[in-house]
Amino acid sequence: MKWDMLSYFFPMKYYIGECLSHGYLPFWNPHQFLGYPIHADPQSAAWYPITWIIGTVFGYDFYAINFEFLLHIFIGGLGIQALGKTLKLAPETAFFMSISYVFSGIIIGNAQHLSWIVSSAWIPFVFVTVLNMFKAPNFYTAIKASIFIFLLLTGGYSGFFIIVFYILCIYTIHQITKCLRKKSFSKLWSILKYIGIMSVSTLLLSAGYIISVLKVLPYFSRGQAITLEQAMQYPFSFRAFTSFLFPYAAATNIEYWDTELSMANGYFGILSLIFIIFFSLRKTTKKAFIPLIIGCFFLLAATGNATPLRGLLFRYIPGMNLFKYPSIFRYFVILFFILSAGYIFNHLIKHFQHYKTAILKALLISSLLITVLIAYLSFQVPTDAIYNSITYLVKMKLSPNGSITANIIIQGFFYVFVLLGLTTLIYKNKSVNHAIIGLLVCLTCDMILSTQLNIGATVISNRNFKAAQDGFNTLQDGFSTANYHNNTIKDAIPEKSNALNIPGLYHNLNIFDKQIGFDGSNPFQLTNYNLFKESHYFNTTLNNKLIFLSDSIFPIKEIDTQTPQIPSHLFFNDADYHTLSRLNLSTHQNDNITITTFSPNKIVAKTHTKTQQVITLLQNNYPGWEVYINKQKREIYTTNNTLISAILPSGNNTIEFRYTPKLEILGGIIALITLVLCLLYSILKFRRMKESQ
Template identity: 25%
Template sequence: MIIAIAVILTYWPISLCVASVKWDAINISIPWRYYIAGSLQDFSLPLWYPNQNLGFAQYIDPQSWYWPSWILSIFGYTNLTFHLEYVIHLVVAAVGVYHFSLYKRISRSSSITIAIVYSLTGFFIGHAQHLGWIVSAAWTPIVILQFIKFTNTFSYKHLLGTSLSLYLLTTGGYWGFIVSVYYFLVIVFLYRLYLLLTVETDYQAKVGIFIKRSLLLVFLNVLTTSLVLYSVLSNINLIERGQLDLEQLLYGSLYPVDFLSFFAPIATYVESFSFWKGDISLINVFIGTFSILIIIYSLLFNFKLFKKHWKLTLLIAFSFVLAMGESLPIRKVFALYVPLFDFFRFPSLYRMFAIIGISLLLGHCIDHITSWRLFSKFLIYAVGSYVIGIITIVAIHYEELITFISQITLKPSEMSLEFLFIIQFFMSIALLLLYLLVTKMAGTINKSTLLKAFLLAEIMFVSQLMFPHTVVDIRQNPLDIFSKIKIIEYDNTKNRLDKITLNDVEKLSREHVKYGLNKATYMGVVSYWAYTPYQFKGYTELENDSLIEYIKNKPFVYVSDDNEAVQSDYYSIETTVDSNRFGFIVQNMRDKPLKLNLSQNYHFGWHCYVNNERVCISRSNISLMSIELPSGRSDVQFIFKPDYIHILFVLSVLCFLFQLFFYFKI
C-alpha cells in the first residue's frame, strides 16, 4: 500500500490526469487499443485492423492478446485508460522489485525504498510513451523471481507463477525484452542444473524432479502462448519488421556519454544529438544521486559486498555492455550469431536489466553501510567533486555561458546544456549538504532511515523536474484532448464506400479528428496512411510504386473491367462493415463478369463468399484483393478468419485460467 501510494502521488500529473502522455503513446498505442476495445465490444477478436495502411492483421502483434489491457477496455479505450494502464504497471513494477528484494534478504524498509526508486528511474519516465517497454519492466522482475524460486524449491506454485507471468510478459511486452528474458531463464536453468550435478547431495533424485518439472513448465508455457507463437511464426515473412540489417539493429544504443544522466538527468532536457547522440527516451539511466553515491561508497570501502553478490554485479555490467551496442562489439556478435537477436532494435533496452540489478544491489549496500562517519566523509568528497565539475564547465564554456545568461530563459528545453549541468550539480551539492547538516543535528535519529528518506525525496523531486520535458505534456489536459476525439456518424462515408475516394476519406478524417496521427482509427474509416511500426511488405512495395496514386483516387471498393474502372451507371453497391468482415450487395448490370476490387491488403486469412459460395481471392494492384463478380445481383462477403486462430484462442484462455486457478489454490 505504501509503495502504491508513493508511486501514484509521484506520478500525479499522469495519475490525476493533469498532463497528457504524448508521442508514440498518442500515435500508436492508444489507437491500437482503441481498435481492440471496439472489436471486443462487438464480441469479436481483434484480427483485422482496416484503418491503417489499407489493413493489417492485428492478431500478429502479441500485445493484441494482453489480458490486463482487455479488462481495462471493457468500456472502451481512451487516453485516460492509457494513463490508468501506465500507472497500474508502475505499481506492478515496484511491487515486483519489493518482493524480489525481500527474497534477496534485504530489510523490509530498504525493500520498500528500492521498490519506489525502481519505478521512478529515468527508464520509466523516459518510456512513458512506450507502453510495451513499461509492461516489460513491470513483469520482468516477477518472471525472474518466480523462476529462481522454482529452481530452488521445484514447487508447483512457483512453476505456475513463472508460466503465468511469462505469458503476461510475452503478450504485453516488447519483443527485445521477451527474447532476452527467455535466454536469461535458460542460463539460470543451466546454472542451477550445474549446481545440482556438482554440489548437491542426492543429486540424482533432485535432477530428475527438476528436469521433469522444467519440461512441464515449457509445456504449459507453449500451450498458453500457442496463439501468439502461431500468429507470429505464420506471418513473420509477410511483415516489414522482419530481419534487420546491422545498422538498424544497433539503432538506439546507449553511449558512454549517456552515463552522465546518472548525475545530471535534467540535462537530458536538451535534445542535443551532437552531445547525447541518442533519442531522449533512450539515454536516461537516472536512479538517484544518493543511490549512485551509496554504491560507489560500498565499492570503495566494502568491496566484499560486491564479491558476495557477484551475480548482480555481473548482471549490471553485462547489461550495460549489451546496451552500448555501437560502442562495444557484444551486441553485434549477438545479432550475428545468437538466434532471434536479429529481430529487434534499441540495444539501450538492456539498461532496464542493469537498473533492476542496481536497485537490488542498492538495497544490500544500504543495509551494510559499515561506518556512518566514513560515509559522511565520503559525501563531503562527493560535494567537492561536484564543485570541481562546476568549475570545469565554467572554465571550458565561459563565453557560451555568459552569452546564454545574458538571454536567460526559464524554459529548460531552451537552456544550454552546460547551464543545465551546472543547475543539476548545484542541486546535488545543496541536497548533500542538507543531508550532512541534518545528520549532524539529528542526534539519535536512525541514520539509515534518514538516508532512505533523503534518497526517496531526491528521486521524487527530480522526477517532477523530468516529467514536463520528457514524454509528459503539461500543456495538454487529457480530458480536453479526449473531447477532441470527435467520433462522428459518417453515414455518407461508411455506407457509401463505393462513392468516396480514399483521398477524400483522408481529408475527412483530418478535418474531424484533431488528436494524434492515426485519425482514421477513431472514425472507423479505411486509410492508406498510418503511423505504425508494422506493415506488410506488399503494402510497402505498393506505397513505393506509382500505382498508389491510382489507388488513392479510387473508392475503397470499386468495379473494373480489364483493369479499367467501370462507370457506376453499370453497377451499384450497398456496403456493410463489421469487425473482421466487409459485406457488399452488388448489382452487376452488364451481361458479363466484372472484377470487384477491395482496397485492403491481401492475406491468407481472408475468405470470400459470393451468394454463400466460396470463391477465390486474387491478389491485385501489387498487394490488394479482387474477385470475379458475376452478372446480376450478388451478396459478397469478405470474412477475415485465419485458420486455427479461434481454436488456439480458446486453448490459450483455458490454459491460462487453469493455471491461475491452481496457482491460488496451491
C-alpha cells in the first residue's frame, strides 16, 4: 500500500489496535498535536466493529492493514452480487456487475483512502436492505438496514454517508408518493413504521459515534462548513473522462489531469462502456436508462467548478458543504453506470440470439475505432516513450512525467486483442452459454488487466514488504512510562524517530514510537491547539517535559507580547489569572516529578515540591479530562489557550490526569448492547427462514 493508507489510516488503526490489545479503550491519542479525542475523529474508525475485531484479536501490522483493504473489496463484491439478486437480474449479470465494481476506478484509484474503500463495501448492502424493506416492510429488513448504515457511518467517509442519506430520502419520498397515488395507506403506514424502527436502531447503534462527533464540533478546527474553494479541490475533471476508456492514461503525467492522481480514474470496464453506448437508448433496454441518467447527474457534480451543479449542491443542500473532493461523486457515477450496463447485459443474454448480430457489430466497430486511434497515435509518439511506459509498468512504479499517448497505445493494443478474440468466439460458437462465458471471461481479463496497468501508480509501492514488516516487528509493544520521563516534547521530531527506518512510514511516526507529539499529518485538529500553535510561546513551551511545574503565571493577552524565553511561563484567562495571581507560588531546584503510570487515557505521577505551584500536563484540555491530587478531584485551568493545569500543594503528592468521556462511554454501552441484540435477532431470524425453506 502507499500514501494516505500508510501515512494516516495505518497509524490510526495501529494506535487503536495497541489500545484494545492492551486493555485500553481508544479514547485519547496523546501522540499527535498535544493529544486529541481519537474517538471523535470520523475517519479514525474508532467506533467501527471491524477495527475493534482486528485490533483486539490480531493488532495492526502491514499484514492486517492489507487484509482489511482486501476484505472490504471482497465485501463490496458480495454487496453488488446481492444488489443484482435484489433487482432480479440473472446470476451471470450479478457476476458481471461485481467484477466491474471490485476492479473499478474508484477502488483502484482511491486504494490509499481506506475510508472510501470501506464506504464502497457497505453502500451496496445499504441499498439492498432498504430496497427489500420497501418491497416487503418488516422488522428483519429494518434491523439489517440499520446495521449496514451503522457500518457505513462508523467505518466510511462522511461524504459518502451524506450522499447516500439524500439518495435514500429521495427514494423514500418516491415510494411514499407512489403509495399515496395508489391509495395504499396500509402499506404506507407499514413503510413509515419500519423506517422509524430502522432510524431508531441506527441511532442506538451509532450512539457512541454520534455523541463523540457532536460533542467535538465546537472544539474542532473543521467543525464548521468548509469554503466553496475547498469543496472544489480535486474534481473528476473533463480531461479525466479519458479514463472511462483508457484508465492507464491517468496513471502518468499527473499535472495534465487537473486533479489529484487518485481522483482521475473512472473506469468501469470496456464491455460496460460499449453496452451503454450501443444499447442504452433502445426501448427494449429502457430499465438501463434511469441509472444512466442518475449516473450522469453525479458526473456533473463530480466535475467540480467545471459545471454549476457542485456549487448549487454546496450552497443549497444541507451537509453538502461539509466535505471536500467533487471526485467523491464519481463513485456514484461508476455504481449507476455499472447498474445501467448490468440491465443491458441482462437483457442481451436473455435474448442473445436476437441480439447476436448487434453485439458483433458493436464489438467490431469498437475494435476498429480503437485500432484507428492506436495507428494515429503511433505516429505522434516516439518509440522510446512506449518503451519507458512498458518499463515503468514492469517495475510497477508510478511514472509522474510519462507519456499519456504511449499508455493509451499500450492499453488500446490489449483492447483490440481481447475484443477481437471475443468477437471470434461469439461468431463461431452457436452455444449461448459459451458466448455468455466468453463475455464474462473477456470482462474479467479486461478488469484485471486494467488493474495491473494502474496498480503501480495508485495501489502498491515498490518498497520491500518483508523488510517493512521485519522493521515493524521491532517496535515497542504497549505503553511504557520510560518513554515519557526524560525527553522534552520538542525532541519528538521525525528525524529522531525509530519508525523512520521502516520502509513506507514517513508521517505520524510518534504513534509508532509512543512519543508525545506536537504535530502530525491529520486534518483533525482542535481549535484551541491551533490557537496555541499560532502564538509566540508555542515553540518555547515545547521545551518542557510531558508534565512540568511552574510559578510564573500571566494573563493570556501577554502570550504574544512577551519575549518567549522561559518555557515554564503559563498564560491564564483573565478570570483565572485574577484569582490565582494572589497565590504564593514558587519552584525550587529539588522539586521533582516522576511518572509512575502512563496509559492512553490516564497518567499518574508522584511529585515532591517544597511549596505550592502550578502543575501542567502538555496535552490539550478537552471535556472529559479530570485531575485528582491524592485522590481528591481538583479544578482544571486551561493555560496557553489549551494546556491542562492545576494547583499543586507542597509536599509529597500523587497526581492523576484522567480522560473519562462519560457520555461517550454511555453511548458506547448502548451501541454495544444494541449491536449484540440486532445480531442475535438477525442470526436467529435467518436460521428460521432457512429451516422454513
